[in-house]
Amino acid sequence: MVRFDRLREFVDRLHPSGLLYSTYEHRLVAELDRNRLPQHVAVLADGNRRWARANAPGESLVAGYRAGADKLMQFVDWCDEIGIPLVTLWVLSTDNFSRNSTEQLRPLLEVIEQMVADMAATRRWRVHLVGALDLLPAESAQRMKASARTTDDVSGLLVNVAVSYGGRHELRDAVRSLLAEHARAGTPIEELAETLEIEHIAEHLYTRGQPDPDLIIRTSGEQRLSGFLMWQSAHSEFYFCEALWPDFRKVDFIRALRSYGQRERRFGR
16 A cells, blocks of 8 residues: 555656645755754644545545555655654554444554554664553554564664553553562662652653654644653644644645744753
């Protein structure tokens, strides 16, 4: 599907209007200040179901999921092309499990599994799963983990796939991990309470060892984080776009990067 979409995109660009758009796109890329690019971009790819209802009436919502997954593959490709070394993609929230049964989520899980496998198969990107994977059906989690493991030796762009992810779940798991670590070491709870520092919690996050996101993009017109990277986003810049995720274009991404490059980051100072 991804190869077909790229072929179609190539053919579309041969059309005069496509050539004009491509020229505009290349000009915007050339104008980016390479010294002011984010090193970590995170995205809330929102609007897949609304896109399906508007663009694939009569079809199941899986059409939107597939279109969204194809766009995520393109998005990672854009980041790689521009030179951004770290990307985080939120593809499934823990809230989905409280609103839907596993059977209802199965079509979406199958699309995510295939997307993770496709990303791994490129051998260009290192795939890292972040989230409460224990909430996923065991077979689904195993397939995603197996695909991600095949990229352990890849040195390219790092892609965090946030699946079964929730900010509160991440903080809960971080605290649980921290407490378990100190319990094994025999640290009294009173001593832990007195010596606990911010960085000690950060060391137990799903993204431990990684830089926090510089830029967080959300599509579909929603202007909230919904718990995404609650801890890590303390000093992130935000960019909200009206487009539904499958309609998000490379030029929209470049505009987000340009907006980021024009901001003065204060990091709370």
